[in-house]
Amino acid sequence: xxxxxxxxxxxxxxxxxxxxxxxxxxxxxxxxxxxxxxxxxxxxxxxxxxxxxxxxxxxxxxxxxxxxxxxxxxxxxxxxxxxxxxxxxxxxxxxxxxxxxxxxxxxxxxxxxxxxxxxxxxxxxxxxxxxxxxxxxxxxxxxxxxxxxxxxxxxxxxxxxxxxxxxxxxxxxxxxxxxxxxxxxxxxxxxxxxxxxxxxxxxxxxxxxxxxxxxxxxxxxxxxxxxxxxxxxxxxxxxxxxxxxxxxxxxxxxxxxxxxxxxxxxxxxxxxxxxxxxxxxxxxxxxxxxxxxxxxxxxxxxxxxxxxxxxxxxxxxxxxxxxxxxxxxxxxxxxxxxxxxxxxxxxxxxxxxxxxxxxxxxxxxxxxxxxxxxxxxxxxxxxxxxxxxxxxxxxxxxxxxxxxxxxxxxxxxxxxxxxxxxxxxx
Amino acid sequence: xxxxxxxxxxxxxxxxxxxxxxxxxxxxxxxxxxxxxxxxxxxxxxxxxxxxxxxxxxxxxxxxxxxxxxxxxxxxxxxxxxxxxxxxxxxxxxxxxxxxxxxxxxxxxxxxxxxxxxxxxxxxxxxxxxxxxxxxxxxxxxxxxxxxxxxxxxxxxxxxxxxxxxxxxxxxxxxxxxxxxxxxxxxxxxxxxxxxxxxxxxxxxxxxxxxxxxxxxxxxxxxxxxxxxxxxxxxxxxxxxxxxxxxxxxxxxxxxxxxxxxxxxxxxxxxxxxxxxxxxxxxxxxxxxxxxxxxxxxxxxxxxxxxxxxxxxxxxxxxxxxxxxxxxxxxxxxxxxxxxxxxxxxxxxxxxxxxxxxxxxxxxxxxxxxxxxxxxxxxxxxxxxxxxxxxxxxxxxxxxxxxxxxxxxxxxxxxxxxxxxxxxxx
Numbered sequence: 001x002x003x004x005x006x007x008x009x010x011x012x013x014x015x016x017x018x019x020x021x022x023x024x025x026x027x028x029x030x031x032x033x034x035x036x037x038x039x040x041x042x043x044x045x046x047x048x049x050x051x052x053x054x055x056x057x058x059x060x061x062x063x064x065x066x067x068x069x070x071x072x073x074x075x076x077x078x079x080x081x082x083x084x085x086x087x088x089x090x091x092x093x094x095x096x097x098x099x100x101x102x103x104x105x106x107x108x109x110x111x112x113x114x115x116x117x118x119x120x121x122x123x124x125x126x127x128x129x130x131x132x133x134x135x136x137x138x139x140x141x142x143x144x145x146x147x148x149x150x151x152x153x154x155x156x157x158x159x160x161x162x163x164x165x166x167x168x169x170x171x172x173x174x175x176x177x178x179x180x181x182x183x184x185x186x187x188x189x190x191x192x193x194x195x196x197x198x199x200x201x202x203x204x205x206x207x208x209x210x211x212x213x214x215x216x217x218x219x220x221x222x223x224x225x226x227x228x229x230x231x232x233x234x235x236x237x238x239x240x241x242x243x244x245x246x247x248x249x250x251x252x253x254x255x256x257x258x259x260x261x262x263x264x265x266x267x268x269x270x271x272x273x274x275x276x277x278x279x280x281x282x283x284x285x286x287x288x289x290x291x292x293x294x295x296x297x298x299x300x301x302x303x304x305x306x307x308x309x310x311x312x313x314x315x316x317x318x319x320x321x322x323x324x325x326x327x328x329x330x331x332x333x334x335x336x337x338x339x340x341x342x343x344x345x346x347x348x349x350x351x352x353x354x355x356x357x358x359x360x361x362x363x364x365x366x367x368x369x370x371x372x373x374x375x376x377x378x379x380x381x382x383x384x385x386x387x388x389x390x391x392x393x394x395x396x397x398x399x400x401x402x403x404x405x406x407x408x409x410x411x412x413x414x415x416x417x418x419x420x421x422x423x424x425x426x
Numbered sequence: 427x428x429x430x431x432x433x434x435x436x437x438x439x440x441x442x443x444x445x446x447x448x449x450x451x452x453x454x455x456x457x458x459x460x461x462x463x464x465x466x467x468x469x470x471x472x473x474x475x476x477x478x479x480x481x482x483x484x485x486x487x488x489x490x491x492x493x494x495x496x497x498x499x500x501x502x503x504x505x506x507x508x509x510x511x512x513x514x515x516x517x518x519x520x521x522x523x524x525x526x527x528x529x530x531x532x533x534x535x536x537x538x539x540x541x542x543x544x545x546x547x548x549x550x551x552x553x554x555x556x557x558x559x560x561x562x563x564x565x566x567x568x569x570x571x572x573x574x575x576x577x578x579x580x581x582x583x584x585x586x587x588x589x590x591x592x593x594x595x596x597x598x599x600x601x602x603x604x605x606x607x608x609x610x611x612x613x614x615x616x617x618x619x620x621x622x623x624x625x626x627x628x629x630x631x632x633x634x635x636x637x638x639x640x641x642x643x644x645x646x647x648x649x650x651x652x653x654x655x656x657x658x659x660x661x662x663x664x665x666x667x668x669x670x671x672x673x674x675x676x677x678x679x680x681x682x683x684x685x686x687x688x689x690x691x692x693x694x695x696x697x698x699x700x701x702x703x704x705x706x707x708x709x710x711x712x713x714x715x716x717x718x719x720x721x722x723x724x725x726x727x728x729x730x731x732x733x734x735x736x737x738x739x740x741x742x743x744x745x746x747x748x749x750x751x752x753x754x755x756x757x758x759x760x761x762x763x764x765x766x767x768x769x770x771x772x773x774x775x776x777x778x779x780x781x782x783x784x785x786x787x788x789x790x791x792x793x794x795x796x797x798x799x800x801x802x803x804x805x806x807x808x809x810x811x812x813x814x815x816x817x818x819x820x821x822x823x824x825x826x827x828x829x830x831x832x833x834x835x836x837x838x839x840x841x842x843x844x845x846x847x848x849x850x851x852x
Contacts, residue, residue, distance in 0.1 A: 108811075109811060110808065110811070111804075111807045111808060111810075111811070111828075113539070113801070113802060113804075113807065114804075114808070143595045143596065143774060145572055145804075146571055146572045146573075146772070146804040146805050146808070147572075147804055147808070149595060149774045150771070150774065150804065150805055150808035150809060151808065152774065153774055153775055153776075153809075153812065154808075154811070154812060164774070166595060166596045166598070166600070166601075167595075169569045169575060169592060169593075169595070170569065170592045172592070174592070174603075174604050174607055175592075177600075178600050178604065181600055345576070346572070348569060348575045348576065348578065348579055348590070349579055350579075375539070376539060376802075376804075378537075378539075378540075378571075378572040378573055378576065378802075378804065379572050379576055381537045381539065382536065382537060382540070382572070382573070382576035382577065382579075382580075383576060383579075384537075385534075385535060385536070385537070385580070386579065386580060402537075
């Protein structure tokens with residue numbers, strides 16, 4: 001990234017030395033993981049550019065927006081409705097982070113046995129290396145898992161603009177009412193932050209923008225049903241990850257352009273791996289940038305990932321919001337309906353998720369499922385055991401993996417993944 | 427325990443061999459931990475008897491109640507209102523268990539990184555060694571922590587009478603409404619189970635019975651404010667534990683009798699340890715029978731435990747329910763008010779708990795706090811870090827302990843506890 005950004009990063013309060021280290025590691029990992037892939041779609045050059053500028057140009061854009069009076073809202077979860085943020089004339093960016101940073105400092109505030117994703121979010125704050133976090137005018141936490149719920153109590157002492165959204169644990173009438181009440185409270189908080197009241201027009205437009213973004217990424221994901229797969233799991237995951245950072249309209253256009261290319265590939269029977277390559281569905285915890293560990297292992301072991309049943313994947317993007325509402329009230333009902341379908345493991349029971357995994361296995365012609373669990377993520381790790389059992393009862397092979405962001409277990413994971421691929425080939 | 431119970435245990439489906447092993451271990455542990463103590467109050471002989479008959483006479487009583495048409499309700503949490511259970515002509519017994527059993531089988535259903543309390547509850551079921559669980563007509567689970575919430579999904583496959591109660595995560599108006607709605611739903615479920623409608627009379631009587639029980643145990647706990655302490659922390663914990671198993675009226679009478687004796691002791695300046703013995707408040711996770719590990723270590727290391735800020739302790743028993751309500755509706759409001767004050771770490775924020783710890787430190791003249799965390803109990807372990815920080819800012823020494831039910835770390839814990847006691851003496 002250009003030297004021009006250094007003063008911007010300084011203004012944001014970043015630790016430039018630490019940030020240089022981060023960018024160096026990120027650049028190398030990207031080079032080794034992504035640019036070394038064969039037969040990548042040409043359209044992925046857009047994402048290469050986005051990633052090379054993820055702490056540069058995109059932050060510059062956000063700073064320009066701020067200079068023009070627009071507010072930036074940061075979020076850690078797919079339950080934070082981008083529709084409301086956009087309608088209040090603000091920009092939503094994802095804050096989840098996928099790398100260990102400042103772990104010694106983090107473990108003074110959080111137990112060692114906390115999931116890597118939560119520790120990472122603290123590490124990026126304590127290490128002063130996340131320009132998204134530092135540029136956000138409001139940081140939205142949410143009561144999903146115990147880990148995040150309790151961590152926000154400590155994060156609230158590190159930042160002065162944390163807003164915490166409550167969430168239901170059960171999909172009952174009361175649960176839905178709670179979600180709706182929280183979305184209405186969030187709407188009011190956004191309006192107060194931006195000074196811009198949400199109108200039927202602005203909300204309709206916002207719903208349309210977010211729907212278009214979700215439809216585009218879903219179009220891309222659906223094209224992976226083809227054999228040979230026209231795009232690698234790594235590249236598709238990257239698109240899912242950039243979903244949280246990029247300008248929505250530009251993201252939608254870029255993804256649709258890649259889809260045009262992929263459709264051509266499918267027509268021409270061109271893929272990133274040979275026809276008949278074992279096909280894997282990854283299911284479980286979100287994989288945030290730059291957590292590319294598992295797909296890197298899988299796709300260098302003779303298999304291709306054809307789907308992500310994950311918040312950074314279909315769980316997060318699956319459903320669209322109905323666009324028929326005429327009033328703000330009706331549109332918020334539609335938004336509640338849409339988000340209420342997200343089948344996160346925080347819900348009990350959460351049987352929809354198993355049904356979705358099975359649907360995805362069928363749609364993507366997956367030969368097996370790798371359940372990706374972040375160590376100490378209790379909801380997904382606990383749910384993985386009945387999920388594995390149910391899949392195996394339907395003769396769908398399943399490998400349960402529990403890992404973190406460290407690289408110490410890559411060799412061991414590769415051995416297990418290779419054995420699993422051999423199993424599903426047999 | 428007498429041979430007479432073997433046919434009862436067989437009828438309940440217990441694994442007699444495994445159960446014999448459990449009773450043997452329990453008996454030995456009780457002998458070594460409790461009966462070896464010096465200067466115990468005479469009234470503790472009641473609890474010695476209760477413990478010697480905990481799987482015998484008490485179960486026989488429950489079976490007799492069942493034979494007479496009364497229902498038994500089992501619970502794992504202090505949020506299950508005994509008032510409603512009694513008012514519907516049923517008996518509530520605690521099902522939490524404090525020992526590892528059938529761990530190999532358990533870890534096929536639950537991740538290894540699950541807290542010992544949850545794994546233990548599964549172990550007692552899978553090992554067929556818990557007569558309380560087997561005699562229960564209804565088992566009540568509750569959405570407290572992620573661990574329990576998700577574990578109940580699997581427990582529901584092992585038992586055919588699981589009822590799950592939802593709980594709020596935030597003490598807001600919505601949160602209180604959720605709790606009230608769940609208590610009303612529970613009332614209906616109890617009435618359906620027993621066929622006995624809850625009336626103003628039965629509910630008033632039940633509230634009175636439970637209040638008397640709580641008042642008695644609270645009277646006992648308050649007497650520990652004296653120096654020298656008239657009762658050991660081990661014996662007080664035992665009373666707190668039996669609270670969950672015993673017949674309420676008999677428990678109340680027995681505890682009050684011990685209190686009379688303790689008051690006499692205080693008058694005569696008699697204690698279980700010398701005046702000036704370092705005084706410890708234990709705060710954190712519940713300690714269920716036979717989990718006596720921490721107090722055993724503390725009280726054989728030159729200190730006395732003077733209070734438990736715990737669900738098996740003052741957090742669970744602190745508040746009484748107002749008895750002024752005239753209608754079932756008004757009494758249920760009072761019950762909601764009472765339980766809503768429980769400051770479990772599942773709530774966010776949970777600042778009441780810190781205030782209560784500080785109050786208890788002052789009231790019990792504690793020299794320091796040991797925060798007791800069950801490994802992988804995310805809510806309490808996460809909360810322990812800000813709690814420790816806040817206490818130390820007020821010059822209250824705090825030792826954070828994270829452990830399980832195993833005995834492997836006893837030596838290491840003893841070293842840390844001894845060092846802490848030296849620190850607070852200095």
